[in-house]
Amino acid sequence: VQQSLSAIEQIDGELKSFLLVDPEAALQTADRIDNGQASERALLRGVPYALKDNIVTKGVRTTAASRILENYIPPYSATSAQKLEAAGGVMVGKTNMDEFAMGSSTETSAFQKTANPYGKEYVPGGSSGGSAAAVAAGLVPFALGSDTGGSIRQPAAFCGCFGLKPTYGRVSRYGLIAFASSLDQIGPFTRTAEDAAIVLNAICGHDPMDSTSARGQGEIDFTEGIDAGVKGMRIGIVRNLPEEGLDPAIKAAVEEAIRTLEQAGAQVVEVELPHMEYAVATYYLIAPAEASSNLARFDGVRYGRRAEASGVIDMFERSRSEGFGMEVKRRIIIGTYALSSGYYDAYYKRAQQMRTLIRQDYDRAFAHCDVILMPTTPTTAFKFGEKADNPLQMYLNDIYTIPANLAGLPGASVPCGFAGGLPIGLQILAKPFDEKSILRVAHAYE
Numbered sequence: 176v177q178q179s180l181s182a183i184e185q186i187d188g189e190l191k192s193f194l195l196v197d198p199e200a201a202l203q204t205a206d207r208i209d210n211g212q213a214s215e216r217a218l219l220r221g222v223p224y225a226l227k228d229n230i231v232t233k234g235v236r237t238t239a240a241s242r243i244l245e246n247y248i249p250p251y252s253a254t255s256a257q258k259l260e261a262a263g264g265v266m267v268g269k270t271n272m273d274e275f276a277m278g279s280s281t282e283t284s285a286f287q288k289t290a291n292p293y294g295k296e297y298v299p300g301g302s303s304g305g306s307a308a309a310v311a312a313g314l315v316p317f318a319l320g321s322d323t324g325g326s327i328r329q330p331a332a333f334c335g336c337f338g339l340k341p342t343y344g345r346v347s348r349y350g351l352i353a354f355a356s357s358l359d360q361i362g363p364f365t366r367t368a369e370d371a372a373i374v375l376n377a378i379c380g381h382d383p384m385d386s387t388s389a390r391g392q393g394e395i396d397f398t399e400g401i402d403a404g405v406k407g408m409r410i411g412i413v414r415n416l417p418e419e420g421l422d423p424a425i426k427a428a429v430e431e432a433i434r435t436l437e438q439a440g441a442q443v444v445e446v447e448l449p450h451m452e453y454a455v456a457t458y459y460l461i462a463p464a465e466a467s468s469n470l471a472r473f474d475g476v477r478y479g480r481r482a483e484a485s486g487v488i489d490m491f492e493r494s495r496s497e498g499f500g501m502e503v504k505r506r507i508i509i510g511t512y513a514l515s516s517g518y519y520d521a522y523y524k525r526a527q528q529m530r531t532l533i534r535q536d537y538d539r540a541f542a543h544c545d546v547i548l549m550p551t552t553p554t555t556a557f558k559f560g561e562k563a564d565n566p567l568q569m570y571l572n573d574i575y576t577i578p579a580n581l582a583g584l585p586g587a588s589v590p591c592g593f594a595g596g597l598p599i600g601l602q603i604l605a606k607p608f609d610e611k612s613i614l615r616v617a618h619a620y621e
Protein backbone atom coordinates (compact mmCIF):
# COMPACT_ATOMS: atom_id res chain seq x y z
CA VAL A 176 0.00 0.00 0.00
CA GLN A 177 2.86 2.36 0.82
CA GLN A 178 4.51 1.59 -2.51
CA SER A 179 1.29 2.24 -4.35
CA LEU A 180 0.74 5.54 -2.55
CA SER A 181 4.25 6.76 -3.24
CA ALA A 182 4.00 5.75 -6.92
CA ILE A 183 0.77 7.77 -7.11
CA GLU A 184 2.48 10.72 -5.49
CA GLN A 185 5.38 10.58 -7.93
CA ILE A 186 3.53 9.88 -11.15
CA ASP A 187 -0.11 10.89 -10.88
CA GLY A 188 0.52 14.62 -10.81
CA GLU A 189 1.17 14.30 -14.52
CA LEU A 190 -0.87 11.22 -15.36
CA LYS A 191 -4.03 12.42 -13.53
CA SER A 192 -5.62 8.99 -13.36
CA PHE A 193 -7.09 9.55 -9.89
CA LEU A 194 -9.93 11.88 -8.93
CA LEU A 195 -9.46 11.13 -5.26
CA VAL A 196 -6.66 9.54 -3.24
CA ASP A 197 -6.93 9.13 0.52
CA PRO A 198 -3.51 7.98 1.78
CA GLU A 199 -4.49 8.22 5.42
CA ALA A 200 -7.57 6.06 5.07
CA ALA A 201 -5.63 3.52 2.99
CA LEU A 202 -2.83 3.28 5.54
CA GLN A 203 -5.34 2.91 8.35
CA THR A 204 -7.09 0.08 6.54
CA ALA A 205 -3.72 -1.56 5.91
CA ASP A 206 -2.92 -1.28 9.61
CA ARG A 207 -6.21 -2.85 10.59
CA ILE A 208 -5.48 -5.71 8.21
CA ASP A 209 -2.01 -6.14 9.72
CA ASN A 210 -3.64 -6.23 13.13
CA GLY A 211 -5.82 -9.15 12.24
CA GLN A 212 -8.86 -7.64 10.54
CA ALA A 213 -8.44 -9.87 7.49
CA SER A 214 -7.55 -13.52 7.83
CA GLU A 215 -4.05 -14.60 6.82
CA ARG A 216 -5.60 -16.38 3.89
CA ALA A 217 -7.90 -13.61 2.67
CA LEU A 218 -7.70 -13.60 -1.11
CA LEU A 219 -6.55 -9.99 -1.55
CA ARG A 220 -4.95 -9.44 1.84
CA GLY A 221 -3.24 -6.06 1.80
CA VAL A 222 -3.48 -5.61 -1.98
CA PRO A 223 -3.99 -1.95 -2.98
CA TYR A 224 -6.56 -1.19 -5.66
CA ALA A 225 -8.52 1.64 -7.25
CA LEU A 226 -12.19 1.95 -8.20
CA LYS A 227 -13.69 3.77 -11.12
CA ASP A 228 -15.57 6.74 -9.73
CA ASN A 229 -18.98 5.40 -10.74
CA ILE A 230 -18.72 2.61 -8.15
CA VAL A 231 -20.16 4.04 -4.96
CA THR A 232 -18.14 3.96 -1.75
CA LYS A 233 -19.67 4.62 1.65
CA GLY A 234 -18.44 7.92 3.08
CA VAL A 235 -16.05 8.49 0.16
CA ARG A 236 -17.00 11.07 -2.47
CA THR A 237 -18.22 9.46 -5.69
CA THR A 238 -18.82 11.71 -8.68
CA ALA A 239 -19.09 9.64 -11.89
CA ALA A 240 -16.87 12.53 -13.08
CA SER A 241 -19.93 14.78 -13.21
CA ARG A 242 -20.53 18.22 -11.74
CA ILE A 243 -24.00 17.08 -10.78
CA LEU A 244 -22.45 14.67 -8.26
CA GLU A 245 -19.54 16.92 -7.35
CA ASN A 246 -20.20 16.70 -3.62
CA TYR A 247 -21.98 13.39 -3.42
CA ILE A 248 -21.00 11.23 -0.44
CA PRO A 249 -22.75 7.86 -0.82
CA PRO A 250 -24.38 6.35 2.27
CA TYR A 251 -23.54 2.81 1.12
CA SER A 252 -20.92 0.85 -0.83
CA ALA A 253 -21.39 -1.08 -4.06
CA THR A 254 -21.44 -4.85 -3.64
CA SER A 255 -18.22 -5.17 -5.67
CA ALA A 256 -16.50 -2.65 -3.38
CA GLN A 257 -17.77 -4.46 -0.28
CA LYS A 258 -16.48 -7.75 -1.64
CA LEU A 259 -12.99 -6.38 -2.30
CA GLU A 260 -12.92 -5.01 1.20
CA ALA A 261 -14.08 -8.32 2.64
CA ALA A 262 -11.29 -10.06 0.71
CA GLY A 263 -8.72 -7.89 2.50
CA GLY A 264 -8.01 -5.44 -0.34
CA VAL A 265 -7.12 -1.82 0.39
CA MET A 266 -8.74 0.91 -1.69
CA VAL A 267 -6.30 3.74 -2.36
CA GLY A 268 -8.59 5.95 -4.42
CA LYS A 269 -11.18 6.61 -7.11
CA THR A 270 -10.27 6.94 -10.77
CA ASN A 271 -11.16 9.40 -13.51
CA MET A 272 -13.63 8.49 -16.24
CA ASP A 273 -15.87 9.93 -18.91
CA GLU A 274 -18.83 11.65 -17.29
CA PHE A 275 -21.36 8.94 -16.37
CA ALA A 276 -19.20 6.54 -18.43
CA MET A 277 -20.28 8.19 -21.69
CA GLY A 278 -17.28 8.37 -23.95
CA SER A 279 -14.23 6.58 -25.29
CA SER A 280 -11.40 8.89 -24.24
CA THR A 281 -12.06 10.06 -20.64
CA GLU A 282 -12.18 13.57 -22.14
CA THR A 283 -15.81 14.09 -21.09
CA SER A 284 -14.81 14.04 -17.39
CA ALA A 285 -15.95 17.31 -15.82
CA PHE A 286 -12.74 17.50 -13.78
CA GLN A 287 -9.52 16.55 -15.57
CA LYS A 288 -7.88 14.83 -18.52
CA THR A 289 -6.01 11.59 -17.89
CA ALA A 290 -2.92 10.94 -19.99
CA ASN A 291 -2.03 7.70 -21.70
CA PRO A 292 1.05 6.25 -19.92
CA TYR A 293 2.61 5.69 -23.37
CA GLY A 294 2.50 9.34 -24.37
CA LYS A 295 0.97 12.34 -22.69
CA GLU A 296 -0.53 13.74 -25.87
CA TYR A 297 -2.60 10.55 -26.26
CA VAL A 298 -5.90 9.67 -24.58
CA PRO A 299 -6.01 6.62 -22.29
CA GLY A 300 -9.30 5.49 -23.88
CA GLY A 301 -12.53 5.40 -21.98
CA SER A 302 -14.71 5.50 -20.32
CA SER A 303 -12.63 3.74 -17.62
CA GLY A 304 -9.48 5.62 -18.69
CA GLY A 305 -8.32 6.41 -15.15
CA SER A 306 -8.44 2.77 -14.04
CA ALA A 307 -6.60 1.60 -17.17
CA ALA A 308 -3.90 4.27 -16.90
CA ALA A 309 -3.40 3.63 -13.16
CA VAL A 310 -2.84 -0.09 -13.72
CA ALA A 311 -0.72 0.34 -16.85
CA ALA A 312 1.51 2.88 -15.09
CA GLY A 313 2.00 0.49 -12.17
CA LEU A 314 0.22 2.68 -9.60
CA VAL A 315 -1.99 -0.19 -8.47
CA PRO A 316 -1.90 -3.90 -9.31
CA PHE A 317 -5.59 -3.84 -10.16
CA ALA A 318 -8.53 -1.52 -10.56
CA LEU A 319 -12.21 -1.97 -11.31
CA GLY A 320 -13.95 -0.35 -14.24
CA SER A 321 -17.31 -0.70 -15.94
CA ASP A 322 -18.07 -1.69 -19.51
CA THR A 323 -21.30 -0.70 -21.27
CA GLY A 324 -20.01 -0.70 -24.83
CA GLY A 325 -16.29 -1.30 -24.41
CA SER A 326 -15.25 0.89 -21.51
CA ILE A 327 -13.01 -1.76 -19.96
CA ARG A 328 -11.66 -3.43 -23.09
CA GLN A 329 -10.95 -0.29 -25.14
CA PRO A 330 -8.90 1.58 -22.48
CA ALA A 331 -7.09 -1.67 -21.65
CA ALA A 332 -6.12 -1.87 -25.34
CA PHE A 333 -5.05 1.79 -25.49
CA CYS A 334 -2.98 1.56 -22.29
CA GLY A 335 -1.50 -1.90 -22.82
CA CYS A 336 -2.97 -3.78 -19.87
CA PHE A 337 -5.40 -6.64 -19.42
CA GLY A 338 -9.09 -5.78 -19.11
CA LEU A 339 -12.01 -8.14 -18.64
CA LYS A 340 -15.71 -7.47 -19.08
CA PRO A 341 -17.46 -10.41 -17.42
CA THR A 342 -20.73 -11.92 -18.65
CA TYR A 343 -23.75 -9.69 -17.99
CA GLY A 344 -24.96 -10.78 -14.55
CA ARG A 345 -21.65 -12.23 -13.36
CA VAL A 346 -20.81 -9.28 -11.11
CA SER A 347 -23.43 -7.39 -9.13
CA ARG A 348 -24.29 -3.91 -10.42
CA TYR A 349 -25.62 -2.83 -7.04
CA GLY A 350 -23.93 0.49 -6.35
CA LEU A 351 -22.72 1.01 -9.91
CA ILE A 352 -24.10 4.39 -10.99
CA ALA A 353 -26.32 3.26 -13.84
CA PHE A 354 -25.64 4.31 -17.43
CA ALA A 355 -27.47 1.66 -19.51
CA SER A 356 -28.68 -1.01 -17.12
CA SER A 357 -29.11 -3.83 -19.65
CA LEU A 358 -25.51 -3.39 -20.87
CA ASP A 359 -23.45 -2.24 -17.84
CA GLN A 360 -21.03 -4.68 -16.24
CA ILE A 361 -18.20 -4.24 -13.73
CA GLY A 362 -14.83 -5.89 -14.33
CA PRO A 363 -11.11 -5.77 -13.54
CA PHE A 364 -8.04 -4.14 -15.10
CA THR A 365 -4.86 -6.04 -14.29
CA ARG A 366 -1.42 -6.70 -15.71
CA THR A 367 -2.12 -10.39 -16.39
CA ALA A 368 -5.04 -12.71 -17.06
CA GLU A 369 -4.23 -14.64 -13.89
CA ASP A 370 -4.56 -11.50 -11.75
CA ALA A 371 -7.92 -10.81 -13.40
CA ALA A 372 -9.04 -14.36 -12.52
CA ILE A 373 -8.17 -13.72 -8.86
CA VAL A 374 -10.05 -10.40 -8.77
CA LEU A 375 -13.04 -11.97 -10.51
CA ASN A 376 -13.06 -14.69 -7.84
CA ALA A 377 -13.44 -11.94 -5.27
CA ILE A 378 -16.19 -9.90 -6.93
CA CYS A 379 -18.44 -12.42 -8.75
CA GLY A 380 -21.61 -14.06 -7.55
CA HIS A 381 -25.34 -13.65 -7.10
CA ASP A 382 -26.43 -10.62 -5.13
CA PRO A 383 -29.95 -10.32 -3.73
CA MET A 384 -29.57 -6.53 -4.18
CA ASP A 385 -29.27 -6.89 -7.98
CA SER A 386 -32.12 -8.83 -9.56
CA THR A 387 -30.15 -9.19 -12.81
CA SER A 388 -27.16 -10.82 -11.14
CA ALA A 389 -26.99 -14.46 -12.16
CA ARG A 390 -28.06 -17.29 -9.91
CA GLY A 391 -26.90 -20.86 -9.87
CA GLN A 392 -23.37 -20.27 -11.12
CA GLY A 393 -22.03 -21.99 -7.99
CA GLU A 394 -18.57 -21.60 -6.53
CA ILE A 395 -16.10 -21.07 -9.34
CA ASP A 396 -12.37 -20.64 -9.19
CA PHE A 397 -11.39 -18.71 -12.31
CA THR A 398 -7.71 -19.52 -11.84
CA GLU A 399 -8.41 -23.23 -12.09
CA GLY A 400 -7.35 -24.60 -15.49
CA ILE A 401 -5.96 -21.23 -16.57
CA ASP A 402 -2.63 -22.80 -17.56
CA ALA A 403 -4.17 -25.71 -19.48
CA GLY A 404 -2.94 -24.22 -22.77
CA VAL A 405 -4.88 -23.88 -26.02
CA LYS A 406 -4.25 -27.31 -27.48
CA GLY A 407 -7.51 -28.58 -28.94
CA MET A 408 -9.37 -25.32 -28.38
CA ARG A 409 -11.34 -23.97 -31.32
CA ILE A 410 -10.66 -20.33 -32.12
CA GLY A 411 -13.22 -18.53 -34.23
CA ILE A 412 -12.21 -15.78 -36.61
CA VAL A 413 -14.87 -13.67 -38.24
CA ARG A 414 -15.41 -13.87 -42.00
CA ASN A 415 -16.13 -10.42 -43.47
CA LEU A 416 -15.27 -8.59 -40.26
CA PRO A 417 -16.11 -4.90 -40.85
CA GLU A 418 -12.68 -3.40 -41.53
CA GLU A 419 -13.47 0.19 -42.39
CA GLY A 420 -11.02 2.33 -40.46
CA LEU A 421 -9.02 -0.66 -39.20
CA ASP A 422 -5.34 0.19 -38.89
CA PRO A 423 -3.37 -2.33 -41.00
CA ALA A 424 -0.79 -2.66 -38.21
CA ILE A 425 -3.56 -3.82 -35.83
CA LYS A 426 -4.91 -6.26 -38.39
CA ALA A 427 -1.42 -7.70 -38.84
CA ALA A 428 -0.79 -7.95 -35.08
CA VAL A 429 -4.05 -9.81 -34.52
CA GLU A 430 -3.33 -12.20 -37.41
CA GLU A 431 0.10 -12.85 -35.94
CA ALA A 432 -1.47 -13.59 -32.53
CA ILE A 433 -3.85 -16.06 -34.16
CA ARG A 434 -0.91 -17.82 -35.85
CA THR A 435 0.90 -18.01 -32.51
CA LEU A 436 -2.12 -19.67 -30.89
CA GLU A 437 -2.48 -22.01 -33.85
CA GLN A 438 1.13 -23.07 -33.44
CA ALA A 439 0.39 -23.72 -29.77
CA GLY A 440 -2.21 -26.28 -30.85
CA ALA A 441 -5.46 -24.33 -31.27
CA GLN A 442 -7.67 -25.03 -34.21
CA VAL A 443 -8.82 -22.03 -36.22
CA VAL A 444 -12.34 -21.99 -37.65
CA GLU A 445 -14.19 -19.32 -39.59
CA VAL A 446 -17.46 -18.00 -38.22
CA GLU A 447 -19.98 -15.43 -39.41
CA LEU A 448 -21.52 -12.49 -37.58
CA PRO A 449 -23.75 -11.09 -40.31
CA HIS A 450 -25.41 -8.38 -38.20
CA MET A 451 -22.26 -6.94 -36.70
CA GLU A 452 -22.36 -3.90 -38.98
CA TYR A 453 -25.59 -2.78 -37.27
CA ALA A 454 -24.21 -3.03 -33.73
CA VAL A 455 -23.06 0.59 -33.33
CA ALA A 456 -26.39 2.00 -34.53
CA THR A 457 -28.29 -0.40 -32.30
CA TYR A 458 -26.20 0.47 -29.28
CA TYR A 459 -26.55 4.22 -29.82
CA LEU A 460 -30.32 3.86 -29.58
CA ILE A 461 -30.54 1.43 -26.67
CA ALA A 462 -27.80 2.93 -24.49
CA PRO A 463 -29.04 6.57 -24.69
CA ALA A 464 -32.65 5.39 -24.20
CA GLU A 465 -31.73 3.64 -20.97
CA ALA A 466 -29.47 6.52 -19.95
CA SER A 467 -32.22 9.11 -20.42
CA SER A 468 -34.36 7.13 -18.03
CA ASN A 469 -31.57 6.37 -15.51
CA LEU A 470 -30.38 9.97 -15.37
CA ALA A 471 -33.85 11.32 -14.61
CA ARG A 472 -33.04 10.82 -10.91
CA PHE A 473 -30.49 13.66 -10.97
CA ASP A 474 -32.93 16.47 -10.40
CA GLY A 475 -31.27 18.66 -7.81
CA VAL A 476 -33.46 17.18 -5.08
CA ARG A 477 -32.02 13.80 -4.22
CA TYR A 478 -28.31 13.98 -4.98
CA GLY A 479 -25.43 16.35 -5.17
CA ARG A 480 -25.77 19.69 -6.80
CA ARG A 481 -28.75 22.03 -6.54
CA ALA A 482 -28.87 25.28 -8.50
CA GLU A 483 -30.18 28.58 -7.17
CA ALA A 484 -33.66 28.95 -8.60
CA SER A 485 -37.00 30.68 -8.29
CA GLY A 486 -39.27 27.64 -8.30
CA VAL A 487 -39.22 23.89 -8.48
CA ILE A 488 -39.31 23.47 -12.28
CA ASP A 489 -36.71 26.21 -12.64
CA MET A 490 -34.61 24.36 -10.05
CA PHE A 491 -34.77 21.06 -12.01
CA GLU A 492 -33.86 22.85 -15.23
CA ARG A 493 -30.99 24.83 -13.83
CA SER A 494 -29.56 21.97 -11.80
CA ARG A 495 -29.51 19.71 -14.84
CA SER A 496 -28.30 22.41 -17.25
CA GLU A 497 -25.40 23.31 -15.00
CA GLY A 498 -24.72 19.82 -13.71
CA PHE A 499 -24.52 17.76 -16.91
CA GLY A 500 -21.85 18.11 -19.58
CA MET A 501 -22.39 18.22 -23.36
CA GLU A 502 -22.06 14.52 -24.09
CA VAL A 503 -24.45 13.55 -21.30
CA LYS A 504 -27.00 16.06 -22.57
CA ARG A 505 -26.61 14.71 -26.09
CA ARG A 506 -27.36 11.19 -24.87
CA ILE A 507 -30.37 12.29 -22.81
CA ILE A 508 -31.81 14.10 -25.81
CA ILE A 509 -31.24 11.19 -28.22
CA GLY A 510 -32.66 8.72 -25.70
CA THR A 511 -35.72 10.78 -24.89
CA TYR A 512 -36.43 11.22 -28.59
CA ALA A 513 -36.04 7.51 -29.33
CA LEU A 514 -38.47 6.62 -26.53
CA SER A 515 -41.11 9.22 -27.29
CA SER A 516 -44.50 8.05 -28.50
CA GLY A 517 -44.67 7.92 -32.25
CA TYR A 518 -40.96 7.16 -32.54
CA TYR A 519 -40.73 4.25 -30.14
CA ASP A 520 -41.60 1.59 -32.73
CA ALA A 521 -39.38 3.10 -35.37
CA TYR A 522 -36.27 3.34 -33.19
CA TYR A 523 -36.23 1.68 -29.79
CA LYS A 524 -38.28 -1.35 -30.77
CA ARG A 525 -36.30 -1.96 -33.95
CA ALA A 526 -33.07 -1.61 -32.02
CA GLN A 527 -34.26 -4.28 -29.59
CA GLN A 528 -35.13 -6.54 -32.53
CA MET A 529 -31.66 -6.03 -34.01
CA ARG A 530 -30.16 -6.77 -30.61
CA THR A 531 -31.86 -10.19 -30.71
CA LEU A 532 -30.44 -10.89 -34.17
CA ILE A 533 -26.95 -9.96 -33.00
CA ARG A 534 -27.25 -12.28 -30.00
CA GLN A 535 -28.41 -15.08 -32.28
CA ASP A 536 -25.37 -14.53 -34.54
CA TYR A 537 -23.13 -15.23 -31.56
CA ASP A 538 -25.17 -18.28 -30.46
CA ARG A 539 -24.68 -19.74 -33.92
CA ALA A 540 -20.99 -18.84 -34.10
CA PHE A 541 -20.24 -20.35 -30.70
CA ALA A 542 -21.70 -23.68 -31.82
CA HIS A 543 -18.46 -24.00 -33.83
CA CYS A 544 -15.82 -22.50 -31.55
CA ASP A 545 -14.82 -21.87 -27.93
CA VAL A 546 -13.61 -18.28 -28.33
CA ILE A 547 -13.77 -15.62 -31.02
CA LEU A 548 -10.77 -13.37 -31.64
CA MET A 549 -10.74 -9.94 -33.24
CA PRO A 550 -9.10 -6.57 -32.62
CA THR A 551 -10.33 -4.68 -29.55
CA THR A 552 -10.23 -1.36 -31.42
CA PRO A 553 -9.77 -0.25 -35.03
CA THR A 554 -6.97 2.17 -34.08
CA THR A 555 -4.41 2.67 -31.34
CA ALA A 556 -4.85 5.56 -28.87
CA PHE A 557 -5.70 8.84 -30.56
CA LYS A 558 -4.63 12.33 -29.55
CA PHE A 559 -6.51 14.65 -27.21
CA GLY A 560 -9.07 16.65 -29.13
CA GLU A 561 -8.70 14.50 -32.25
CA LYS A 562 -12.24 13.09 -32.04
CA ALA A 563 -13.72 15.27 -29.31
CA ASP A 564 -15.70 17.45 -31.74
CA ASN A 565 -16.92 14.59 -33.84
CA PRO A 566 -19.21 12.30 -31.86
CA LEU A 567 -19.76 9.95 -34.79
CA GLN A 568 -16.02 9.34 -35.19
CA MET A 569 -15.82 8.70 -31.46
CA TYR A 570 -18.76 6.27 -31.56
CA LEU A 571 -17.29 4.30 -34.46
CA ASN A 572 -14.23 3.52 -32.35
CA ASP A 573 -16.48 1.09 -30.42
CA ILE A 574 -17.36 -1.10 -33.38
CA TYR A 575 -15.56 -4.22 -32.11
CA THR A 576 -16.48 -3.94 -28.45
CA ILE A 577 -20.18 -3.06 -28.54
CA PRO A 578 -21.57 -6.39 -29.85
CA ALA A 579 -20.47 -8.27 -26.70
CA ASN A 580 -22.52 -5.91 -24.52
CA LEU A 581 -25.58 -6.24 -26.77
CA ALA A 582 -25.26 -10.04 -26.55
CA GLY A 583 -24.30 -10.09 -22.85
CA LEU A 584 -21.08 -12.00 -23.56
CA PRO A 585 -17.81 -11.93 -21.63
CA GLY A 586 -14.85 -10.34 -23.40
CA ALA A 587 -11.30 -9.31 -22.66
CA SER A 588 -8.52 -7.30 -24.20
CA VAL A 589 -5.00 -8.64 -23.92
CA PRO A 590 -1.91 -6.68 -25.04
CA CYS A 591 -0.69 -7.86 -28.45
CA GLY A 592 2.21 -5.68 -29.53
CA PHE A 593 2.70 -2.06 -30.52
CA ALA A 594 2.20 0.21 -33.51
CA GLY A 595 4.07 3.50 -33.57
CA GLY A 596 4.99 3.04 -29.90
CA LEU A 597 1.36 2.62 -28.81
CA PRO A 598 -0.16 -0.61 -27.48
CA ILE A 599 -2.49 -2.87 -29.50
CA GLY A 600 -5.25 -4.98 -27.94
CA LEU A 601 -6.38 -8.45 -28.97
CA GLN A 602 -10.01 -9.07 -28.05
CA ILE A 603 -11.14 -12.51 -26.87
CA LEU A 604 -14.87 -13.27 -26.61
CA ALA A 605 -16.58 -16.39 -25.27
CA LYS A 606 -20.02 -17.85 -24.56
CA PRO A 607 -21.99 -16.45 -21.63
CA PHE A 608 -20.43 -17.53 -18.31
CA ASP A 609 -17.38 -19.00 -20.01
CA GLU A 610 -14.83 -16.44 -18.78
CA LYS A 611 -12.57 -19.43 -18.12
CA SER A 612 -11.95 -20.01 -21.83
CA ILE A 613 -11.04 -16.34 -22.27
CA LEU A 614 -8.60 -16.43 -19.36
CA ARG A 615 -7.06 -19.68 -20.60
CA VAL A 616 -6.41 -18.30 -24.09
CA ALA A 617 -5.12 -14.98 -22.73
CA HIS A 618 -2.81 -16.71 -20.28
CA ALA A 619 -1.43 -18.98 -23.01
CA TYR A 620 -0.86 -15.97 -25.24
CA GLU A 621 0.77 -13.69 -22.63
Ligand code: GLN
Pocket residue numbers: 276277278279301302321322323324325326327354462573
Ligand atom coordinates in the same frame (compact mmCIF):
# COMPACT_ATOMS: atom_id res chain seq x y z
N1 GLN B 1 -17.73 4.48 -25.61
C1 GLN B 1 -19.03 3.94 -25.38
C2 GLN B 1 -20.01 5.05 -25.07
O1 GLN B 1 -19.62 6.16 -25.15
C3 GLN B 1 -19.00 2.92 -24.29
C4 GLN B 1 -18.93 3.49 -22.95
C5 GLN B 1 -18.96 2.46 -21.89
O2 GLN B 1 -18.73 1.27 -22.12
N2 GLN B 1 -19.31 2.89 -20.70
O3 GLN B 1 -21.15 4.84 -24.77
